[in-house]
Amino acid sequence: MNFSDLFKQSNQICEFSPNGKYLANVIQFRLIIRDLNSLEILNMYTCLDTINYIEWSRDSDFVLCCLNKRNIIQVFSLENPDWKCKIDEGSAGLVQANWSPDSRHILTISDFHLRITVWSLMNKSVSYMKHPKNIAKCYDFTLDGKYMLLAERRDCKDYCSIFSCDSWQLLKHFEVETDNLEGICWSPTGNLFAIWESPLEYKVLVYNTDGLCMSKYQPYKWSLGVKTVDWSPNGQLLCIGSFDSKVRLLNYITFKLIMEFEHPSKINSKDLIIFKENDGKMKNKKDLLSTSILNESNVIDENEIFSIYSTPSKYEVYSGSLQIAAIKPDLDRPNPKMGISSIQFSCDNRFMLTRNDSMPNILWIWDMKKFKLTNVLIQTMAVKSVSWDPRQNRLALCTNNNKIYMWSPQGCVSVETPCEATFSILNLKWNRDGQSLVLIGKDHFCVTYLQNDTDDSKNGSDNQNSSNENIE
Numbered sequence: 001m002n003f004s005d006l007f008k009q010s011n012q013i014c015e016f017s018p019n020g021k022y023l024a025n026v027i028q029f030r031l032i033i034r035d036l037n038s039l040e041i042l043n044m045y046t047c048l049d050t051i052n053y054i055e056w057s058r059d060s061d062f063v064l065c066c067l068n069k070r071n072i073i074q075v076f077s078l079e080n081p082d083w084k085c086k087i088d089e090g091s092a093g094l095v096q097a098n099w100s101p102d103s104r105h106i107l108t109i110s111d112f113h114l115r116i117t118v119w120s121l122m123n124k125s126v127s128y129m130k131h132p133k134n135i136a137k138c139y140d141f142t143l144d145g146k147y148m149l150l151a152e153r154r155d156c157k158d159y160c161s162i163f164s165c166d167s168w169q170l171l172k173h174f175e176v177e178t179d180n181l182e183g184i185c186w187s188p189t190g191n192l193f194a195i196w197e198s199p200l201e202y203k204v205l206v207y208n209t210d211g212l213c214m215s216k217y218q219p220y221k222w223s224l225g226v227k228t229v230d231w232s233p234n235g236q237l238l239c240i241g242s243f244d245s246k247v248r249l250l251n252y253i254t255f256k257l258i259m260e261f262e263h264p265s266k267i268n269s270k271d272l273i274i275f276k277e278n279d280g281k282m283k284n285k286k287d288l289l290s291t292s293i294l295n296e297s298n299v300i301d302e303n304e305i306f307s308i309y310s311t312p313s314k315y316e317v318y319s320g321s322l323q324i325a326a327i328k329p330d331l332d333r334p335n336p337k338m339g340i341s342s343i344q345f346s347c348d349n350r351f352m353l354t355r356n357d358s359m360p361n362i363l364w365i366w367d368m369k370k371f372k373l374t375n376v377l378i379q380t381m382a383v384k385s386v387s388w389d390p391r392q393n394r395l396a397l398c399t400n401n402n403k404i405y406m407w408s409p410q411g412c413v414s415v416e417t418p419c420e421a422t423f424s425i426l427n428l429k430w431n432r433d434g435q436s437l438v439l440i441g442k443d444h445f446c447v448t449y450l451q452n453d454t455d456d457s458k459n460g461s462d463n464q465n466s467s468n469e470n471i472e
Helices: 302-309 462-469
Strands: 014-016 022-027 030-035 041-046 053-056 062-067 072-077 084-088 096-099 105-109 115-120 126-130 139-141 147-154 157-164 170-175 181-186 192-197 204-208 213-217 226-231 237-242 246-251 257-262 266-268 273-278 314-318 321-323 340-345 351-356 362-367 372-378 385-388 395-398 403-408 411-416 427-430 436-440 444-449
Touching: 014 053, 014 427, 014 436, 022 053, 030 062, 041 072, 053 096, 062 096, 072 105, 139 181, 147 181, 181 226, 192 226, 204 237, 213 246, 226 340, 237 340, 246 340, 273 411, 314 411, 340 385, 351 385, 362 395, 372 403, 385 427, 395 427
Parallel strands: 273 372
Antiparallel strands: 014 022, 022 030, 030 041, 053 062, 062 072, 072 084, 096 105, 105 115, 115 126, 139 147, 147 157, 157 170, 181 192, 192 204, 204 213, 226 237, 237 246, 246 257, 266 321, 273 314, 340 351, 351 362, 362 372, 385 395, 395 403, 403 411, 427 436, 436 444
């Protein structure tokens, strides 16, 4: 594992390109594009004001920058740095902007979700979609990029519309059986989508592309309901996380309940493996629970592992019963810190990760072949960010300190970033090849490279040259 130098950034904006070759970051009003292998600056673009958000196009040819104060979007090209584009929403305001799947259209949402505007970069045409629902994610694209699902609110009723992403023509428009729709999510197969009610009512509905309701799931009433919904990567499971700290799994054929996962306050090591972080000093090699987590090889060199990962923080296997103290939420405030806030699947559907907001320093890992809890990770601090490796069963997380933590079926490890300055990691993101991570702090970021056994010299000399590119 190699670490780069620290580089400055603003607003925690750092994004890998979809093709995995570039890294974009922001310093106030400047957009910086770096080569990922050397971290040398390839292009630097200057915007009209502070950049609030950036997004790569799917083909990695363009980057859009949102300037919310001016209601402006600026678009830059990597292939032709002299080409520039500016989109001005004017008095309509700008809340959100995203690329369409074809990388040649940009969708913007105006203030108060009054309309969605589709801007074409090819012929400069403009089209509008009225009455988008005022929710965090009012539209969603299929994985193949052919269709867009839009949640709408008309005459105090919820509707869904399906558009073709080729021509932006309306294909289907229908009313849905919700009182206050909260979210939408396409199935990975693209033939079904799920919608759900606001937290005030537990109701999840599944529709097909013809607008027919295939299933309605409502396990209870008169209590806080759905908090998060996600499909498994193969589309065979619909997973629902709710405020009662349970995850319910529905099958994709009958959409009946097949499993219900609880997050108990008392766990026992007889039934699972409990990894508990310990900040104490290391006593011996047996205290360090790390195997070949970086390459998933079966060959373990204990001396080498101990010399690299002998940091003040480590994991220990906890034996016996353990009582977990849950945080009591403040029910007088909106959005109480309780319930399942995150459901994430590994790339091959083998494992599922869940987080319970009432236990912010604990991660729950489930074996989806056996439908049982297999690992529990207990951190000393609240987990700030966690993400699966897009290529293998490997998990990375951070807890607002200078360490990166990793889990695989072989074990756990914590690695301290070798940075001279104080660097607390607030967020992390994987590159698509699973061989690099960007670690993001409050004002700086660094890149860590995870090496395979056959990759002896990846970035060895590149990191030495990267220090000259640091922006002061």
